[in-house]
Amino acid sequence: MSENGEEKLLAVARHIAKTLGHNNTMSDDIFQILSNFDGRFSRENLSEKGADVDPRGCAALDHSLKSLDRRISPYVSSDRTIWADAADSAAFLDAVDELVAVVAEWNHLASDKSVAACLVRAEDMLQHAMFRLEDEFRSLMERGGEAFDLTRSHRKGDSAGNLPFESDEDVDEEEEEARNVGIGGGDEEEQIPVALPVTDFDIVIDALPSGTINDLHEITKRMVAGGFGKECSHVYSSCRREFLEESVSRLGLQKLSIEEVHKMTWQDLEDEIEKWIKASNVALKILFPSERRLCDRVFFGFASAADFSFMEVCRGSAIQLLNFADAVAIGSRSPERLFRILDVFETLRDLFPEFEALFSDQFSVSLRNEAITIWKRLGEAIRGIFMELENLIRRDPAKIAVPGGGLHPITRYVMNYLRAACRSRQSLEQVFEDYGLKEYPKLDDRVPSSSSLSVQMDWIMELLESNLEAKSKIYKDPALCYIFLMNNGRYIVQKTKDSELGTLLGEDWIRKHAAKVRQFHVHYQRSSWNKLLGILKLDSNGSMPHINLAKSMKEKLKSFNTVFEEICKEQSSWFVFDEQLREEIRISLEKILLPAYVNFVARFQSVPELGKHADKYIKYGTEEIQARLNGLFQGSSGSTGSRK
Incomplete structure (x- = not known):
């Protein structure tokens, strides 16, 4: 075929494609059919830049744009809300659809000057139409939120209910034992406006009417x-972000900087942590999922736009929650803060599956990473608190003795603290396993077979015992030194038994330290009562004249009475806090003292020179001895202390 003939053939094909192809999809199909029929009828050949544009086509384009302008301009310039009337909104959307289709249809011929001029007009019309759609979009969101009951919610798959902001009355009133020893919580003073209390979080909030969403x-x-699309996401995000931030604010959570958190009193910070825990649960289980659901409905079919819009709506509130947790994590490592920091650690850990599921898209990578980093930082803070507890035990001065050898405050504090801490055993094990073991002097034999947490607890107990041994040396009387060690050792064993702390330390540890207490008991008897028993010891020399024997026994009995009275007077002011231990000591004293005393008195009465006047010298009967022993370890005022 001649070159001129081929050009005519291509021109015909272009005319066919132009005439039949009213939209992009139809045009693509026609070009594909022609290309398959003859290789010369490819899209490149039929649409090449040098091809002539039919003037009648340009005229048709111009006519279409003028017609669309007449239909669109009244809506664009109108002061009345288009979506106030369903017919107007439908007509406006139809006109916009046609305008978008015209621009797409003629865009590939933009190299032609006349077509390009028309397209400039079309793009200008399209831009104004989009601006008006943007205004209508914003108006719908604002009016929809105002007209709709924002407290309306429903259980997933169930009927409507109330917005379930948690009530202050749901706070657990039980205080940790250790919190009563300088580690306390407080009730919230402010009553936050709330609806019905939360019983579960299987709830979503319908923030807009279904018709508005459509x-x-x-x-x-x-x-x-x-x-x-970006402009649409921006308008949506700005409107919904305001609603979400207001919802979080209603939960009582303030926007606080890290500096402001660090300047708060501990009581105020405890209150804020309580509010943060509630707000985090409601946000991650109700508010954020509801926003995710709304985003997916508004941007249905546009996954990327939905993800971006959701992230923009929730990022500020999510960062507010994370920043508060971070401020807590990098704050003071004072031991009394452990329990509240554990609350924050556990809340963030338990909510992380929800956080990860909600913020799983590409736009939220940094947010997910930040949540993980802050959670780990909370773990570091918990470990740091235990290090500070170790330092507190080491620094506790050994200059002042507890009157009567009673319980030392450091013993009560540490044992109640560890018992309370071990109620969060799972979390603590997670913290110490994640950060591995440090080197603990004298505990290397435990490391291979023990968890990191049990080794940590063992080490703290080792420090406490060393501290108590140093404190015991303040007492000048060795017997009182052992009473002090018995008291504190018995308390340690009792607080360890039947608790998570005991489970961590193990039965062998408990048996070993119970044996230590018994050994202290033996040392006490030896240091205090051996002298008295020595006085009662009878002379085995049978050749001693009766007159000398009588004199010796009178002196022994006199010495016994004096020493016994001195011991009883002194030790009646000493204190043994545990009634069972006190009874055990008395019984053991009776077992060693009464037989020796009864034997001595019998021998005393058998001496002829003494027997007739025995009552003159024997001051105590066995019942009086028992009575005096029963008066021991009652403690004077201020020496007993608390046994809790």
């Missing part, structure tokens, strides 16, 4: 098709 979706489709 209208928003229709506008979204046009704005995305018109190249204004």
Whole structure:
């Protein structure tokens, strides 16, 4: 075929494609059919830049744009809300659809000057239409929120209910034992406006009416098709972000900087942590999922736009929650803060599956990473608190003795603290396993077979015992030194038994330290009562004259009475806090003292020179001895202390 003939053939093909192809999809199909029929009828050949544009086609384009302008301009310039009338909104959307289609249809012929001029007009019309759609989108969201009951919610798959902001009355009133020893919590003073208390979190909030959501979706489709998807997301995010931040604010959570958190009193910070825990649960289990659901409905079919919009809506509130947790994590490592920091650690850990599921898209990577980092930082803070507890035990001065050898405050504090801490055993094990073991002097034999937490607890107990041994040396009387060690050792064993602390330390540890207490008991008897028993010891020399024997026994009995009275007077002011231990000591004293005394008195009465006047010298009967022993270890005022 001649070159001229081929050109005519291509011109005919272009005319066919132009005439039949009213939209992009139809045009693509026609070009594909022609190309398959003859290789010369490819899209490149039929649409090449040098091809002539039919003037009648340009005229048709101009006519279409003028017609669309007449239909669109009244809506764009109108002061009345288009979506106030369903017919107006439908007509406006139809006109926008046609305008978008015209621009797409003629865009590939933009190299032609006349077509380009028409397209400039079309793009200008499209831009104004998009601006108006943006205004309508914003108006729908604002009016929809105002007209709709924002406290309306429903259980997933169930009927409507109330917005379930948690009530202050749901706070557990039980205080940790250790919190009563300088580690306390407080009740919130402010009553936050709330609806019904939360019983579970299987709830979503319908923040907009279903009809409004459908209208928003229709506008979204046009704005995305018109190249204004980002603008649509921006308007949506700004409106919903305000609603979400107001919802979080209603939960009582303030926007606080790290510096402001660190300047708060501990009581105020405890109150804020309590509010933070409630707000985090409601946000991650109710508010954020509801926003995710709304985003997915408005931006249905546009996954990337939905993800981006959701992240923009929730990022500020999510960062507010994370920043508060971070401020707590990098704050003071004072031991009394452990329990509240554990609360924050556990809350963040338990909510992380929800956090990860909600913020799983590409736009939220940094947010997920930040949540993990802050959670780990909380773990570091918990470990740091235990290090500070170790330092507190080491620094506790050994200059002042507890009157009567009673319980030392450091013993009560540490044991109640560890018992309370071990109620969060799972969390603590997670913390110490994640950060591995440090080197603990004298405990290397435990490391291979023990968890990191049990080794940590063992080490703290080792420090406490060393501290108590140093304190015991303040007492000048060795017997009182052992009473002090018995008291504190018995308390340690009792607090360890039947608790998570005992489970961590193990039965062998408990048996070993119970044996230590018994050994202290033996040392006490030897240091205090051996002298008295020595006095009662009878002379085995049978050749001693009776007159000398009588004199010796009178002196022994006199010495016994004096020493016994001195011991009883002194030790009646000493204190043994545990009634069972006190009884054990008395019984053991009776067992060693009464037989020796009875034997001595019998021998005394058998001496002829003494027997007739025995009552003159024997001051105590066995019942009086028992009575005096029963008066021991009652303690004077201020020496007993608390045994809790």
